[in-house]
Amino acid sequence: MTTMTNTKSRYLRRASLCYEIAETLSDERVISMVHLGDLYSNLAAALRSVTDKADAPECPHCGQLMQPTNLLPKTDVFPARQRFHCRCGEALTCRTG
Numbered sequence: 866m867t868t869m870t871n872t873k874s875r876y877l878r879r880a881s882l883c884y885e886i887a888e889t890l891s892d893e894r895v896i897s898m899v900h901l902g903d904l905y906s907n908l909a910a911a912l913r914s915v916t917d918k919a920d921a922p923e924c925p926h927c928g929q930l931m932q933p934t935n936l937l938p939k940t941d942v943f944p945a946r947q948r949f950h951c952r953c954g955e956a957l958t959c960r961t962g
Contacts, residue, residue, distance in 0.1 A: 873909045877922045880905035881957040884946060895942055903944060906960035922959065924951035931957060 883902030887895045909922075921930045931949035937958070939945040945961045 874923050874925050876905045876909035877957055877959055878925050880909065880959060884943065884958045884960075887943070899943055903960055909959070922949060922957055924953060924955045925957075926955040927951060927953045929953075931955070936961065 880902045883898050883905060887898035887902065890898060921933060923929065924931050929951060931951045934948045934950045934956075937943070937946040937948065946958050947961045949957045949959065
């Protein structure tokens with residue numbers, strides 16, 4: 866169970882990184898990076914349904930459950946995303962739904 870939780874956290878970190886990188890890009894590179902972020906989000910969601918009842922991810926830094934802070938609405942390029950923060954300062958952006 867711990868291995869699956871660690872894998873889920875790793876997928877969520879990678880999805881968050883893809884969305885952050887996409888915000889700095891332009892043209893079709895944005896779409897490619899968003900699709901990659903969506904892929905990682907879907908992998909994490911599949912593991913979440915198997916391992917967790919909570920929607921909040923574990924902090925990759927300290928392992929505590931992160932708190933949702935704000936919802937970023939869907940745009941023409943980006944899917945709807947949820948931001949999570951931890952007390953230790955770590956932040957993740959995850960696709961919702």
